[in-house]
Amino acid sequence: MSNNISNMVKGVSLGLMAGVAVGFASKKMIDENPKMRKKANKAMQTVSSIIDTAQYMLK
Secondary structure, eight states, rough: HHEEEEEEEEHHHHHHHHHHHHHHHHHHHHHHHHHHHHHHHHHHHHHHHHHHHHHHHHH
């Protein structure tokens, strides 16, 4: 049982580290390119809308 929890914690921590690395790289790219910033904002709004819709459907 503890082996499964250990593997899960390793997976979550690896995913967090990968997410942080991608976040830093994309932030630098967005800061250098104003068009990319606009596209990123649209993408964030779309993801937010999808999550809101999913939450409404689960209620």
